[in-house]
Amino acid sequence: MNINFYSGKRVLITGGLGFIGSNLARRLVEQGAEVTLVDSLIPVYGGNLFNVADIKERLTCNISDVRDPHAMAYLVQGQDYLFNLAGQTSHMDSMANPRADLDINAAAQLTILEACRKENTGVKLVFASTRQLYGKPDYLPVDESHPIRPVDVNGINKLAGEWYHLLYNNVYGIRACALRLTNTYGPAMRVKDARQTFLGIWVRSLIEGNPIKVFGDGKQLRDFNYVDDCVDALLLAGASDVANGKVYNLGSREVINLSDLAEMMVSLGYGGAHELVAFPSERKAIDIGDYYSDFTLISDDLGWVPKVGLREGLEKTVEYYKANRQHYWDTEK
Numbered sequence: 001m002n003i004n005f006y007s008g009k010r011v012l013i014t015g016g017l018g019f020i021g022s023n024l025a026r027r028l029v030e031q032g033a034e035v036t037l038v039d040s041l042i043p044v045y046g047g048n049l050f051n052v053a054d055i056k057e058r059l060t061c062n063i064s065d066v067r068d069p070h071a072m073a074y075l076v077q078g079q080d081y082l083f084n085l086a087g088q089t090s091h092m093d094s095m096a097n098p099r100a101d102l103d104i105n106a107a108a109q110l111t112i113l114e115a116c117r118k119e120n121t122g123v124k125l126v127f128a129s130t131r132q133l134y135g136k137p138d139y140l141p142v143d144e145s146h147p148i149r150p151v152d153v154n155g156i157n158k159l160a161g162e163w164y165h166l167l168y169n170n171v172y173g174i175r176a177c178a179l180r181l182t183n184t185y186g187p188a189m190r191v192k193d194a195r196q197t198f199l200g201i202w203v204r205s206l207i208e209g210n211p212i213k214v215f216g217d218g219k220q221l222r223d224f225n226y227v228d229d230c231v232d233a234l235l236l237a238g239a240s241d242v243a244n245g246k247v248y249n250l251g252s253r254e255v256i257n258l259s260d261l262a263e264m265m266v267s268l269g270y271g272g273a274h275e276l277v278a279f280p281s282e283r284k285a286i287d288i289g290d291y292y293s294d295f296t297l298i299s300d301d302l303g304w305v306p307k308v309g310l311r312e313g314l315e316k317t318v319e320y321y322k323a324n325r326q327h328y329w330d331t332e333k
Contacts, residue, residue: 003031004031004032005031005235005239006028006031006032006033006081006235006238006239007031007032007033008032008033008034009033009034009080009081010033010034010036010078010079010080010081011028011033011034011035011036011079011080011081011082011083012036012037012038012075012076012079012081012082012083012123013025013028013035013036013037013038013082013083013085014038014039014066014082014083014084014085014086014112015038015039015046015047015066015084015085015086015087015128016035016036016037016038016039016047016052016061016085017037017039017041017047017048017049017051017052017061018039018046018047018048018051018085018086018188019046019051019184019186019188019189019190019227020085020128020181020184020227020230020231020234021037021039021083021085021086022037022048022051022052022188023186023187023188023227023228023230023231024083024085024231024234024235025037025052025055025059026052026054026055027231027235028235029055029058029059035058035059035060036059036060036061036062036075036079037052037059037060037061037062038062038063038064038066038071038072038075038086039061039062039063039086040063040064040065040066040086041063042065046189046190048188048327048328049061050324050327050328051188062075065108066086066104066108066111066112067103067104067107067108067111068111069111069114069115072111072112072115073115073118073119075115076112076115076116076119076120076123077119077120078120079120079123080122080123080124081123081124081125081126081238082112082116082123082124082125082126083125083126083128083234083238084109084112084125084126084127084128084165085128086104086108087104087105087128087158087161088100088101088104088105088154092282093154094152094153094154094157095152095153095154095282098153101153101154101157102153102157104157105154105157105158105160105161106157106160106161106164109127109160109161109164109165110164112125113125113164113165113168113174113176116168116174117168117172117174121172121173121174123174123175124175124176124238124244125165125174125175125176125177126176126177126178126179126234126237126238126243127161127162127165127176127177127178127179128178128179128181128234129158129159129161129162129178129179129180129181129247130154130155130158130180130181131180131181131182131249131291131293132150132151132152132154132155132158132288133148133150133155133156133158133159133162133180134146134147134148134149134150134180134288134291135147135148135149135150135151135155135288136149136151136288136289137288137289137290137291140221140290140291140292141251141292141293141294142249142291142292142293142294143249143293143294143296143297144180144247144248144249144294144297151288162178162180162247165177165178166178166245166247169244169245170245175241175244176244176245177237177243177244177245177246177247177248178246178247178248179230179233179234179237179247179248179249179250179298180247180248180249180250180293181225181230181250182222182223182224182225182249182250182251182252182291182292182293183197183199183222183223183224183225184197184224184225184226184227184230184250185197185199185200185224185225185226185227185313185314185317186226186227186228186313186316186317186320187227187316187317187320187321188227188320189227189317190328191203191204191321191328191329192204192328192329199224199317202262202265203265203317203318203321204321204325204329205272206265206266206268206270206271206272206318207270207318207321207322207325209271209272210272211272211273211274211275212262212265212266212272212273212274212275213274213275213277214258214259214262214274214275214276214277215258215276215277215278215279215280215284215287216276216278216279216284216287217259217276218257218258218259218260218262218276219257219258219259220257220258220287220289220290220291221255221256221257221290221291221292222255222256222257222258222261222290222291222292223251223252223254223255223256223291223292223293224252224254224256224261224310224313225250225251225252225306226306226308226310226312226313226316226317228307228308229250229306229307229308230250232304232307233248233250233298233302233304236298236302236303236304237298237302240301240302242301242302243301243302246297246301248295248297248298248301248302249293249294249295249297249298250293250295250298250304250306251292251293251294251295251306252292252293252295252306252310253306254309254310255292256310259274259276261310262274264310264311264314265314265318268311268314268315268318270318270322
């Protein structure tokens with residue numbers, strides 16, 4: 001992809017004040033894109049104005065909710081690209097409040113797509129989906145042909161959102177594709193609690209000098225993507241019409257169990273310790289065991305490969321929060 005591919009392009013990012021959206025916005029601004037962020041700033045969903053404080057003069061920020069059809073009909077007009085990252089990411093919250101998860105992760109996606117159908121059929125959409133929809137793997141690594149068996153409400157609704165995008169691509173010719181993200185981490189991720197990723201609360205525990213709590217025996221295998229690599233994949237998918245109508249796994253060649261991951265974090269030199277704790281029953285019920293992705297398809301189609309090693313990414317992440325903790329948990333109510 002040409003480094004300046006998005007220069008002069010009009011780009012809308014839903015969930016733009018959140019973790020991945022803000023990192024994507026920064027890269028697009030650097031390329032010279034005309035960027036608009038839309039975010040509800042509802043506290044539990046992770047949006048944070050500090051995430052774009054350094055680039056706020058170089059983009060437009062619209063505080064509104066993707067569930068609002070009037071707002072979305074206005075916002076999609078004239079956009080060349082729409083990176084659709086708004087969502088409810090907590091698996092536990094989806095089980096506690098399934099209707100809210102349905103509204104955000106499924107119904108709101110129809111609102112966005114209908115706005116595009118009526119106001120801007122030329123826009124290209126990239127939807128942030130999740131590996132969670134596969135459920136408990138039948139085999140590893142998991143490729144895109146693996147059966148779909150979500151184990152929680154979040155996975156079902158994200159799957160619906162993904163399929164709505166593919167339907168509108170196939171029926172209405174509105175170019176769209178989806179990336180099934182695995183465990184994405186890095187600067188600007190939610191660390192106040194474990195709503196977005198357990199790695200967030202692990203980073204916070206490490207900085208605060210509290211033990212990192214690993215559920216179960218710690219042998220669960222996972223793969224992780226540093227946020228810069230995730231942004232690379234989003235940009236490549238947006239720029240390529242080869243991706244239209246397709247879903248792609250992201251993933252990593254580095255596979256690690258959670259106990260070893262905790263040990264790696266402790267070994268970074270910030271002190272700390274980790275301990276094994278019993279699985280809470282409500283989490284155990286939706287745990288999928290081992291998981292890591294086969295990302296051959298996106299490598300073959302779009303040339304994407306992750307570049308940031310796990311240890312390097314963790315070091316960058318912890319340093320960021322050591323410098324900026326007051327913006328992420330010290331002052332949050």
